[in-house]
Amino acid sequence: MTPSARVAAAIALLGALEDQCFAPGARRRPADAVAADFFRDRRFIGGGDRRAVAEMAWGVVRQRLRLDWHLSRIGMAATPRLLVLARMLLDGDKSGAGDDHGRTRQAAEAVFDGTHYGPPVLDAGERRAAAALAGRPLVDRAMPDGPRLNLPDWVLPSFRQRFGDALAAEAAALEGDAPVDLRANLLKTDRGRAAALLAGEGIGSTPTPFSPWGLRLPARRPITGAAAYREGLVEVQDEGSQLIALLADARPGMRVADYCAGAAGKTLAMAATMGNRGKITACDTSAARLEGAAKRLKRAGVDNAERHLLEPGDRWAKRRAGSFDRVLVDAPCTGTGTWRRNPDARLRTQPADLAELVAVQHDILVRAAELVRPGGRLIYATCSLLPEENEAQMDRFLAQAAGFAPVPLDGLWGALLPGVAAPCAGPWLSLSPGAQGTDGFFCAVLERAA
Structure with missing residues (x-):
């Protein structure tokens, strides 16, 4: 897919997520189920393109509270198109849609305007939004606590009660990447042998700090194809x-x-x-x-x-x-x-x-x-x-x-x-x-x- 085609697909996926997950009155289905249906109906999208489109859409979802704040501040509605554009400008284009051009206004507009092979094209309002957003930080000092911490306003009182002075650190951790943890199945093996078997398949791991059965992988990677998983020696479990x-x-x-x-x-x-x-x-x-x-x-x-x-x-x-x-x-x-x-x-x-x-x-x-x-x-x-x-x-x-x-x-x-x-x-x-x-x-x- 061309960079612009990836953008168009991400916009379509975000539209499906809005309709089925987030809009008032929506069924509020889990987003991964909506995405699975979206790509199932578009089998022509290859693996690399699928990853790029999904990353673009999930990048918007992860930063939606902040993106909404930025768009509201400039008087723009949070449409799927503007959300993708805002994310590219404010959070950097990490999806590959912009051919590694980064977060500049010119690069983002080039992808949208067809310089990279076709639609979608920015209208006049979207150009004004791009001009207003370019160069701004994603996390703005003017933000209230909710978008600044990337937390819905309704959880803030409870989170403050739970974490006190550690709230900012916990909110940041809640934005981070979750590890892949495995549990050695004691009915078939122990942790040491499970780690050795995984290592034999090129999958490194370290013992989890608290669970006596756990193994943590250094990076997210597919595990279901590993023999240790197929044979029931390990299970994915936080x-x-x-x-x-x-x-x-x-x-x-x-x-x-x-x-x-x-x-x-x-x-x-x-x-x-x-x-x-x-x-x-x-x-x-x-x-x-x-x-x-x-x-x-x-x-x-x-x-x-x-x-x-x-x-x-x-x-x-x-x-x-x-x-x-x-x-x-x-x-x-x-x-x-x-x-x-x-x-x-x-x-x-x-x-x-x-x-x-x-x-x-x-x-x-x-x-x-x-x-x-x-x-x-x-x-x-x-x-x-x-x-x-x-x-x-x-x-x-x-x-x-x-x-x-x-x-x-x-x-x-x-x-x-x-x-x-x-x-x-x-x-x-x-x-x-x-x-x-x-x-x-x-x-x-x-x-x-x-």
């Missing part, structure tokens, strides 16, 4: 997610419920710590997610797991009340801790979503707690950085639920990994990209009185 499975402390012979299993990443990790002995039930409200989990369980060699679809009127939970040693609730949440991986969620998630999710989380906690046997443990986790979904949920649950008490992190961590310092202080596991280098996670362990 280190923070691994630590939640670690704190569940699922042991051989136990009965374990993964109540919001999704694609079963934590089910796989807990099955490994159980050594395939005992029984683990992966529950979810989505048949499609559970079907996908079946393939992962088979590849990993897990044979002590069953799946259960949670449906309205289902009596499964009532029949199994008080029978599980461990119940993990990896609750649906805003996902604010994963925004460096899912930058579109900064734009899709709204305050109403938080209010709805807080209510759903409490309801799930109350129902899941009934499954825990006396002396068993309830593990609550989110991939959120918001206190409303984390500490406040624990305060509310413990104030209302008789018979449950916290298992403090320091004692639990010391028992699981003697001599290894815990990744954070306090009663709960609380992780963030800035402080621990993981995605943002929260995990609380509660024990039911015997």
Whole structure:
């Protein structure tokens, strides 16, 4: 594709994202699903061009709050065309669309105006916008805190409560590149052997600092084609997610419920710590997610797991009340801790979503707690950085639920990994990209009185 054709494709992709993800009344689909459909319908776009178009579009999505501010300041609507142009001028043309000409106004206008082989062509208003934006910094000192930190305004009070003086550093970390973390599958190998096998395929890795099973790759790269992955020796799983499975402390012979299993990443990790002995039930409200989990369980060699679809009127939970040693609730949440991986969620998630999710989380906690046997443990986790979904949920649950008490992190961590310092202080596991280098996670362990 010519540079201008790449620009045209990126504008079209951004238009699809706006219509289906971000516009008022939109379905708010995940952006990666929209992009997958977009490229599926345009199979003529080759791999290199696809990467360039996607990078141009995702570059706009990642910086949308700031680009909107700049365009609003000059009185222009944030159309897909102007967003692409603004990003090229303010953030540099890193997509290759401009043939490495950089961020100059002349280079950007050349791509748009057909100097590089054809449309799209700037109209008079777009030329005025280009003239007004050229030479400005992406992060302007005049910006209010939201766009300056690249955070939606509605999360700022909660983030300030969570991070205090570290807010700016955490916001910057939340913009950075997320690492690729792998978990060695203890049912088939250990971390050292997994690292050696990956190295034999030309994939270098280093041990993760906290998880005893984790390996971190030095750069993002495809891993699903590696033999170690195909044969189920490693799974892609952020280190923070691994630590939640670690704190569940699922042991051989136990009965374990993964109540919001999704694609079963934590089910796989807990099955490994159980050594395939005992029984683990992966529950979810989505048949499609559970079907996908079946393939992962088979590849990993897990044979002590069953799946259960949670449906309205289902009596499964009532029949199994008080029978599980461990119940993990990896609750649906805003996902604010994963925004460096899912930058579109900064734009899709709204305050109403938080209010709805807080209510759903409490309801799930109350129902899941009934499954825990006396002396068993309830593990609550989110991939959120918001206190409303984390500490406040624990305060509310413990104030209302008789018979449950916290298992403090320091004692639990010391028992699981003697001599290894815990990744954070306090009663709960609380992780963030800035402080621990993981995605943002929260995990609380509660024990039911015997």
